[in-house]
Amino acid sequence: MPVTFDFNQSELFGPIYRKAREEGREQGYRDVVVHQLGVRFGDLPGWVHDRLEAARAPELEDLGIRLLTADSLESLFAR
Numbered sequence: 001m002p003v004t005f006d007f008n009q010s011e012l013f014g015p016i017y018r019k020a021r022e023e024g025r026e027q028g029y030r031d032v033v034v035h036q037l038g039v040r041f042g043d044l045p046g047w048v049h050d051r052l053e054a055a056r057a058p059e060l061e062d063l064g065i066r067l068l069t070a071d072s073l074e075s076l077f078a079r
Helices: 014-041 046-054 057-066
Strands: none
Touching: 014 046, 014 057
């Protein structure tokens, strides 16, 4: 009989597991936005990478949508 363990429900490992999963999800958003920005605007300056590294998931999701209509990197990050 196999033994199963749900890290998400563990009092000890649950918070660590959930934090790692959220960080992975944010990095995934960040990777997609960087790729989309590169396709749309070409080589990205360092300040864009700095802003994206500091961004959390909700902002990254918002940027992913707003970049569809942004005229420039400056206007995209003006908010």
